[in-house]
Amino acid sequence: MNKVYALIGPPASGKTSIQKELVQYGIPEILSHTTRKPRPDEQHGGHYYFVSKEEFQKTEIIERVEYSGNLYGLSKAEVLNKVNQHPISTVAVETQGLNQLKKLLAHRVESIFIMIDYDTVISRMLDRGDSHELINRRIEYANSTGEFNNWQTANYVVKNTGSLEVAVRQILAIVGKLTPLSKIV
Template identity: 60%
Template structure:
């Protein structure tokens, strides 16, 4: 049975970095649509499908969010196309989106919670040049929305506080694509 693995976690937990690395290893990614303009290093059809608001509003979304006055959404077509063709695929999504995907995919969807402690999150934001007020706001928002407790409903929990490759290998092992066994 084909599986879709949803990666969730608090902000700055490394979800995007994990998904990019999994893509590099050939794991298909469910790609969301957005109305925001692409960042300089982003590519249409790889990071997001970049569309205008009029186009976005005509699409059939499984889940949709308005974040910082930009729209983001995952279409039913994108989900079914990848889930039906590929033995394994991955999506970076929030818990609400996961619950909507679960209704569509049932047992073909599994949840991986990407655990990171708040000190690591703060340090990552500081390295990105964020100011303390913004960091405080983002953490308070995540706490208010239970993003630090979503591990309780996850099928799997990985800790992403060390090298990224360690977390990626844990996820590949969950997907049964690599072994974490140490040879004797």
């Protein structure tokens, strides 16, 4: 049975960075659609599906979020395509997206909460150049939607407070792509 592992957690917890690393291990990611313009290092179909607002509105979206006037969302077609073609895939989503994935795929979705402390969230957002206004909005939104507390209902919890590599290896063990050292010794 093919599965989707949904990476959930607060902003700047490392969901996207972890997901990009997992792709290097052959685990495909489910890409979101967005109406924002691509950054210089981003490509259509490699990072997001960059679409116009009109195209976005025509697409059957199962999760929809707005940040800074831009729409982001998961298309039903993209999710079903990845699930049908790959035994394991990952997606970085918020609570609403996880709930919609569970409605669509039921028991084929498992959640992995990426745990990070509040101070590190702020520090990472500052390091990546987010404005204080944006940080405040993202933190308020995360608090109002419970993004910091989703660990309580997640299938798995992974701490991402130090090494990205350690967090990735923990997830590889969870999805069955790596045997944990504790099982070898």
